[in-house]
Amino acid sequence: xxxxxxxxxxxxxxxxxxxxxxxxxxxxxxxxxxxxxxxxSMVTGQFVFILLAYLALSQAFLTDDFSVxxxxxxxxxxxxxxxxxxxxxxxxxxxxLLWTLIMAGWTLAVALRGEHLPAAFAGRVLGxxxxxxxxxxxxxxxxxxxxxxxxxxxxxxGADLNPLLQDFGLIVHPPMLYMxxxxxxxxFAFAIAALLTGxxxxxxxxxxxxxxxxxxxxxxxxxxxGSWWAYYELGWGGWWFWDPVENASFMPWLAGTALVHSLAxxxxxxxxxxxxxxxxxxxxxxxxxxxxxVRSGVLTSVHAFAVDPTRGLFILxxxxxxxxxxxxxxxxxxxxxxxxxRYTLWSRETALLVNNILFVIAMAxxxxxxxxxxxxEAFTGGDKISVGVPYFNxxxxxxxxxxxxxxGIAPVLQWKRTAATRLWQxxxxxxxxxxxxxxxxxxxVSGALSWQVVVAVSLGIWVVASHLRDLAYRARRGLGRVTxxxxxxxxxxxxxxxxxxxxxxxxxxxVEMDLRMSPGDRDNLGEMSVTFEGIGSRSGANFVAQRGxxxxxxxxxVLFLYPEKRRYLARNSVMTEAAIDAGFFRDIYVxxxxxxxxxxxxxxxxxxxxxxxxxLGGLLMAFGGxxxxxxxxxxxxxxxxxxxxxxxxxx
Numbered sequence: 154x155x156x157x158x159x160x161x162x163x164x165x166x167x168x169x170x171x172x173x174x175x176x177x178x179x180x181x182x183x184x185x186x187x188x189x190x191x192x193x194s195m196v197t198g199q200f201v202f203i204l205l206a207y208l209a210l211s212q213a214f215l216t217d218d219f220s221v222x223x224x225x226x227x228x229x230x231x232x233x234x235x236x237x238x239x240x241x242x243x244x245x246x247x248x249x250l251l252w253t254l255i256m257a258g259w260t261l262a263v264a265l266r267g268e269h270l271p272a273a274f275a276g277r278v279l280g281x282x283x284x285x286x287x288x289x290x291x292x293x294x295x296x297x298x299x300x301x302x303x304x305x306x307x308x309x310x311g312a313d314l315n316p317l318l319q320d321f322g323l324i325v326h327p328p329m330l331y332m333x334x335x336x337x338x339x340x341f342a343f344a345i346a347a348l349l350t351g352x353x354x355x356x357x358x359x360x361x362x363x364x365x366x367x368x369x370x371x372x373x374x375x376x377x378x379g380s381w382w383a384y385y386e387l388g389w390g391g392w393w394f395w396d397p398v399e400n401a402s403f404m405p406w407l408a409g410t411a412l413v414h415s416l417a418x419x420x421x422x423x424x425x426x427x428x429x430x431x432x433x434x435x436x437x438x439x440x441x442x443x444x445x446x447v448r449s450g451v452l453t454s455v456h457a458f459a460v461d462p463t464r465g466l467f468i469l470x471x472x473x474x475x476x477x478x479x480x481x482x483x484x485x486x487x488x489x490x491x492x493x494x495r496y497t498l499w500s501r502e503t504a505l506l507v508n509n510i511l512f513v514i515a516m517a518x519x520x521x522x523x524x525x526x527x528x529x530e531a532f533t534g535g536d537k538i539s540v541g542v543p544y545f546n547x548x549x550x551x552x553x554x555x556x557x558x559x560x561g562i563a564p565v566l567q568w569k570r571t572a573a574t575r576l577w578q579x580x581x582x583x584x585x586x587x588x589x590x591x592x593x594x595x596x597x598v599s600g601a602l603s604w605q606v607v608v609a610v611s612l613g614i615w616v617v618a619s620h621l622r623d624l625a626y627r628a629r630r631g632l633g634r635v636t637x638x639x640x641x642x643x644x645x646x647x648x649x650x651x652x653x654x655x656x657x658x659x660x661x662x663x664v665e666m667d668l669r670m671s672p673g674d675r676d677n678l679g680e681m682s683v684t685f686e687g688i689g690s691r692s693g694a695n696f697v698a699q700r701g702x703x704x705x706x707x708x709x710x711v712l713f714l715y716p717e718k719r720r721y722l723a724r725n726s727v728m729t730e731a732a733i734d735a736g737f738f739r740d741i742y743v744x745x746x747x748x749x750x751x752x753x754x755x756x757x758x759x760x761x762x763x764x765x766x767x768x769l770g771g772l773l774m775a776f777g778g779x780x781x782x783x784x785x786x787x788x789x790x791x792x793x794x795x796x797x798x799x800x801x802x803x804x
Contacts, residue, residue: 155209155212155213156209156213156218156220156221156300156302158205159206159207159208159209159300160298162202162203162206163202163203163206163290163294165198166199166253166257166286166290167287167290167294169195169198169199169202170199170283170286170290171283171287172195173192173195173196173260173280174283175280176189176191176192176276176280177189177192177276177279177283178280178281178349180192180276181276181277181280181349186272188276189272189275192279193264193265196260196261196279196283197261197264199283200257200258200260200261203250203253203254203290204254204257206250207250207251210223210247210299210300211238213300214228214237214238214240214241215238217230219303219307219311220303220304220307221299221300221302222303223244223247223300223301225303225308225311225312226244226311226312227243227244227247227311227312227314227315228240228313228314229313229314229695229723230311231313231694231695231723232311232313232314232319232694232695233694233695235324236314236318236319236323238324239323239324240314240318240323242323242327243314244315245297246298248327249289249292249293249299251327251328252331252334252335252444253286253290255328255335256285259282259335259339260282260283263275263278263279263339263364264279267279273350274350274360277350278342278343278346281341282338288471288474288475292464292467296464296467297464311723312724313695313723316696316719316724317386317728319695320382320386322382326375326378326379327375328375329371329374329375330371330372330376330378330379330402332368332375333368333369333370333371333373333374333375333402333409334372334402334440335440336367336369336371336372337365337368337369337409337433337436338437338440339361339364340361340365340368340433340436340437341434341436341479343357343360343361343364343433345434345479345482347430348430348482348485349482351489352489353426353489353490355419355420355421355423358416358426358429359420361416362420363782363784365409365412365413365416365433366413366641366779366781366782367782368409369406369409369410369412369413369778370774370775370776371775372402372405372409373771373774373775373778374771374775376403377768377771377772377775378768380392380393380767380771381768383399385733389744389757390744390759392659392764392767394542395540395541397446397523398443398446398447400446400519400522400523401442401444401446401523402443403519404443404516404520405437405439405443407513407515407516407519408432408439408512409432411432411508411509412429412436413778414508414509414512415428415505416429417505418502418505424496424502425505425506425509427487427490428506428509430483432509434476434479434480434483438472438475438476438479439516441468441471441472441476442472444468445468445469445472496568497569497570497571499570499571500566500568500569500570500571501563501568502568503566504562504563505563508560511559514552515549515552515553515556518545518549518552519549522540522544522545522548523540525540554608557612557613557615557616557649557653558615560646561612561616561618562619564619564622564623565579565580565619565623582618582622583615583619583622586618587611587612587614587615587618588611590610590614591608591610591611592607594614595607595610598658598762603662605660606658606661609653609654609657609658610654610657613650613653613654617647617650620643620646624643627639636786637783637784637785638781638784638786640777641777641778641781641782641783642781644773644774644780645774645778645781646777647773647777648769648770648771648774648776650770651766651769651773652766652767652769652771653770654763654766654770655764655766655768655769656767658762659763659764659766662762663761663762663764664679664760665757665758666758666759667746667756668755668757668758669753669754669755669756670685670753670756671685671752671754672685672687672688672752673686676758678758678759679760681706681707683704683706683743684703684706685702685703685754686702686703687702688702688754689701689702691717693719695721695723696719696720696721696722696728697719697720698718698719698730699718699745700716701715701716701717701718701743701745701754702715703715703732703743705741712741714733714734714741715732716729716730716732716743716744716745717729717730717745718730718748729744729745729746731744732744737765738762738763739760739761739762739764740765741759742757742758742759743756743757743758743759744756744757
């Protein structure tokens with residue numbers, strides 16, 4: 154009965170979404186204030202009904218209701234309860250239910266926090282978001298019902314959750330990623346609402362900016378968590394593989410990063426309007442494209458655990474409709490996107506324009522590499538091709554290095570115009586410090602010079618030095634006057650540098666060894682001695698494992714690592730669980746491969762310096778985004794709107 158109530162809740166939520174879309178868009182167009190006033194209650198109802206559906210599906214998992222097909226395919230009575238809870242979004246239907254719940258949550262947040270907005274503008278924003286959620290709910294109701302019953306042949310036991318997903322990573326990674334994906338629907342809705350009004354002043358950018366920063370922070374955190382999960386769970390020791398599903402999350406992040414910078418220019422200077430609108434549309438469109446890639450199965454991926462090619466057609470149609478409609482509206486409003494702002498080559502506007510261009514080109518490089526295999530297969534009648542790591546590295550890395558170089562210049566540039574003599578005076582010391590540090594620090598860290606490390610360290614120190622110089626200049630007027638928005642920007646940029654150091658140092662300085670070892674064998678990993686002491690066994694809630702013991706001697710320090718080869722009982726599938734000694738400056742990584750003859754084992758051992766800095770940088774960037782959202786000026790938007798009554802009235 155409860156699954157049927159969940160299904161009914163989704164249907165009622167769909168109806169309420171339709172009501173919000175109609176009364177929001179029509180109420181704004183026809184100036185029906187009573188319609189607009191009713192939106193808050195309807196949005197709340199929409200969220201409550203989707204939440205009830207989500208709770209109904211969660212209850213089916215927790216009670217082992219295998220009469221529900223989705224539960225039978227993705228759970229098992231032996232599965233620990235916390236994995237049952239995360240299994241709700243572990244496959245196709247449930248992941249989209251989580252998507253719609255998060256979408257409804259963002260819509261409710263806009264309705265609650267949008268009291269400062271002009272009623273007509275808020276109505277358009279909520280109407281656009283409701284239309285989007287109608288599409289997702291239609292997908293659930295008509296093509297991907299999570300409450301479908303297996304009757305009368307109800308299985309006595311479930312097939313179990315994919316062993317790859319029986320991990321803490323599933324609990325935290327998808328929700329954070331979806332918060333970012335769906336969060337950019339707010340920026341999209343603000344852009345569409347502004348296009349519908351035809352009045353593209355700075356107000357809509359100011360209103361959209363905190364929402365975009367928050368969505369970007371969630372997406373950054375989600376990508377960092379996904380990289381960390383892949384690192385320790387897949388048994389390869391890699392943190393990024395340019396996998397299509399990884400690319401699917403990275404592309405909206407690149408476009409979203411350009412968006413949050415472009416919004417700053419539009420708000421402060423009234424320029425880059427066309428850039429900002431197009432980036433808002435592009436970022437959310439890429440989020441939908443990511444959903445299509447992940448769920449359709451049209452591209453081969455290590456994440457291929459929640460795919461359905463037939464349902465992918467629905468997502469593709471929804472993507473075409475959303476992108477096509479928004480770009481048509483964008484083209485229709487092209488005549489009102491002009492800007493009278495003027496600026497010179499050496500100005501902050503130019504630096505941010507370069508930032509946008511580099512991010513968009515980088516996004517296009519990733520997009521081409523991701524979709525080319527699909528296009529090739531379509532045009533050749535089924536022949537398959539893959540785009541490997543060399544392509545992505547060759548196209549992406551130079552762009553990021555150029556972006557880092559520009560990032561070191563931006564803090565000392567002024568709006569509109571900066572004198573060349575002042576620019577040189579401000580940058581000469583950061584430049585000197587970065588060159589010296591780039592040559593000295595690699596020698597201290599590794600005892601050798603590598604041009605990749607020298608370039609990365611020099612550019613990173615260049616960014617740090619120029620930003621600290623700018624902070625020192627601002628501090629002369631009192632640190633109390635430095636806004637949270639500035640601290641957020643500074644933290645995010647420092648996080649980027651930390652991640653850059655982690656990527657460069659671990660990519661160049663890592664030591665990797667694939668060995669054949671039997672109990673008692675000893676080998677060296679860098680300057681450490683590693684001894685394989687043997688294989689034992691242990692049992693978990695739903696698996697049995699062969700457990701290796703490795704003794705590692707590093708100078709006078711001795712530690713033990715215990716990698717496992719697990720066999721999950723329900724699916725009779727084998728998984729590798731790496732053993733990692735994590736440290737701030739290095740990780741020791743050991744994983745068991747396949748058992749060989751004569752009691753030997755395939756063993757992978759890795760020494761990965763500074764790999765934790767990659768995820769630390771991601772955390773700092775996300776925290777910077779949250780700090781920016783916390784800026785007091787966003788809490789004063791109500792007074793700004795009141796002061797700018799003419800704008801508000803017009804909207």
